[in-house]
Amino acid sequence: MKICVTAKGSDLDASVDPHFGRCNNFLVVDSETMEFQSIGNDQGSASGGAGVQAAQQVIGKGINVLITGSVGPNAFSLLESENIEMKMVSGGSVQEAIEAYRSGSLESINTPNSAGKSGK
Amino acid sequence: MKIAIASGKGGTGKTTVAVNFALAIGDAQLFDCDVEEPNCNLFLGLDLEKQEDVSIAVPEINTEKCSLCGSCVEFCHYNAIAKLPRSVMIFPKLCHGCGGCHIVCPENAISEIKRPIGMIEKGVDPGSGISFFQGTLGIGEPMATPVIRRLQAHMDENKVAVVDSPPGTACPVIATVGEMDYCVLVTEPTPFGLNDLILAVNVVRQLEVPLGVIINRHGSGDDSVEEYCYSENIPILMKIPYDREIAVLYSEGIPFVQRMPQWKEKFRSLYEKICFISSENTSQYSCSGVRNQW
Numbered sequence: 091m092k093i094c095v096t097a098k099g100s101d102l103d104a105s106v107d108p109h110f111g112r113c114n115n116f117l118v119v120d121s122e123t124m125e126f127q128s129i130g131n132d133q134g135s136a137s138g139g140a141g142v143q144a145a146q147q148v149i150g151k152g153i154n155v156l157i158t159g160s161v162g163p164n165a166f167s168l169l170e171s172e173n174i175e176m177k178m179v180s181g182g183s184v185q186e187a188i189e190a191y192r193s194g195s196l197e198s199i200n201t202p203n204s205a206g207k208s209g210k
Numbered sequence: 211m212k213i214a215i216a217s218g219k220g221g222t223g224k225t226t227v228a229v230n231f232a233l234a235i236g237d238a239q240l241f242d243c244d245v246e247e248p249n250c251n252l253f254l255g256l257d258l259e260k261q262e263d264v265s266i267a268v269p270e271i272n273t274e275k276c277s278l279c280g281s282c283v284e285f286c287h288y289n290a291i292a293k294l295p296r297s298v299m300i301f302p303k304l305c306h307g308c309g310g311c312h313i314v315c316p317e318n319a320i321s322e323i324k325r326p327i328g329m330i331e332k333g334v335d336p337g338s339g340i341s342f343f344q345g346t347l348g349i350g351e352p353m354a355t356p357v358i359r360r361l362q363a364h365m366d367e368n369k370v371a372v373v374d375s376p377p378g379t380a381c382p383v384i385a386t387v388g389e390m391d392y393c394v395l396v397t398e399p400t401p402f403g404l405n406d407l408i409l410a411v412n413v414v415r416q417l418e419v420p421l422g423v424i425i426n427r428h429g430s431g432d433d434s435v436e437e438y439c440y441s442e443n444i445p446i447l448m449k450i451p452y453d454r455e456i457a458v459l460y461s462e463g464i465p466f467v468q469r470m471p472q473w474k475e476k477f478r479s480l481y482e483k484i485c486f487i488s489s490e491n492t493s494q495y496s497c498s499g500v501r502n503q504w
Contacts, residue, residue: 139289139304146283146292164301168292171299 091121093191094148095184096158100128102185108159110204111141117184118151121192126184127151141165149174157187157196160204178203212371213484214243214390216414218406220377222396223426223450226460228374229253230467234477237339238370243386245328245345245357250374253465256333256342264345264360265324266307266353271298275319282311282320303352328357330364341369354382362389370481379413387414392484393421394447399431404438411444420487422447424480445487448480 096113097104102124107113112134119126129151133143141161145168148156155175169176176199179187190196215228225242229250232240242248251258269282269291276298283293290304291311302325312320328347335342345361347354354376365371373390376382387393393414397407407423414421422445425435430452439446450456459466467474 133289136289139301142289142292142301142304146294149294164292164304168294168299171297172294 091155092151092153093119093121093155093157093188094151094153095119095179095187096156097128097184102126102188103183106157106159106179106182106184106187108180110156110158110161111144111165113144113158116144116148116151118148118153119184119188121155121188124188139164142168145169155191157191158199161199161202162204163202166199166202211392211485211488212365212373212390214373214375214387214393214419215396216375216383216387216393216410217377217396218379218408218410219397219403222398222403223424224377224396225249225253225374226426226466227394227396227424227450228372229465230473231477231480232340232342232372233335233338233465234467234474235340235370235372235481238341238372239364239366240340240342241361241365241371241373242342242344243358243361243373243382244376245347245354245361245382246376248344248346248374250342251333251344252463254333254335254342255463256335258331258333258342258344261330261332261343261364262360263326264328264330264357265326266305266356267309267322268302268305268307268325269300269311269320270323271300272319272321273297275317277317277319279316281314281316285310285314303350306353307356327351327353330357330360332364355385358382358385362386379409383410383413384417387419388417390419392488393417393419394424394484395421396424396426397435398427399425399429399433399435401432401434403431404434407435408438411442422484422487424448424450426450427452445483447483448476 095117096107097115097117098107100115116129117126133140142164145165149172157177157179177196178199215224217224232238242250280293283291288304290301292299331344333342343364345357347357375386395410397403428449428451456466
């Protein structure tokens, strides 16, 4: 299973970045082998639609689960349409987030939980 | 002659100045370009009649023709189109209506549909003879500039247009002030007022629109705004005192020129002053219909 965790750094010890659209890095982790790939968020400072770009980027990596702090309405509709499971985490490292996911202690994100910025 | 009444900071008195100024000139057009929260009519109380809806063109994708090539997604600077493995999704609120996706689509799969985002209303004040135009952005709509542009299309070149600008220094202000012949910046004599005035001056100068300052609630703060204006060679066009009578009239929604005739005269000389400055700058504006005291 491929899990994407939004992160401030580029390895499993990095802190989780709570903002999906505007995080620094996406860490795509294979939950069986714990092999991972760090992908820079090239649209993190876009004036609008950062969440739309971020969602396309991680969907393109074929992920099954997204672990982050908050997801805006546009990104949410993209991720939901691809049946990606969204889980909420408030802090800690990427490694800890994945362990928490495995133990089933992460809450699901069932509706957009960030107002996002719908573009100006 | 098109005159914007702007400010950096909100709540400095743009609307107060714009309404009183237009009423004093008479036979002018007054535009409320603060389309996110138009409020001039609180002081005019006119019955407004809808003139038009404002729409922007947003893409609609014919899924049978779409080959998922992603050209539109790549083109869209505002990330309003997203490509998924088996579909394309559109985010109308991110769309600026440029029409580029429609042009770059090699399959001719994109058509444009109109999405209403606001409206334009008009009223006439029989007392003063001013025509009033108001733009209103729909609730939840993020983009004010298309409504402002449609509003400006109602400007009559043969009349004086007084334009109440939105606050701040962002897109709606640029769209409002950029088209003007002159910009009046209303400020208050406080450190906060000065800070935002400087931001606004920098924006208006980049737009190459001549500008002057009105200090509202004069006497309530300090001299820093005046010192700044002198050092930057910015004309101080008028000082409106921190005055109880003006404040009471404001709180009752009454434009103070209607009760304090001396201010009608002051606003008329303000207009002459602006015409004079503009004619010095460009030698192409003349003030018709107002007795020249300069």
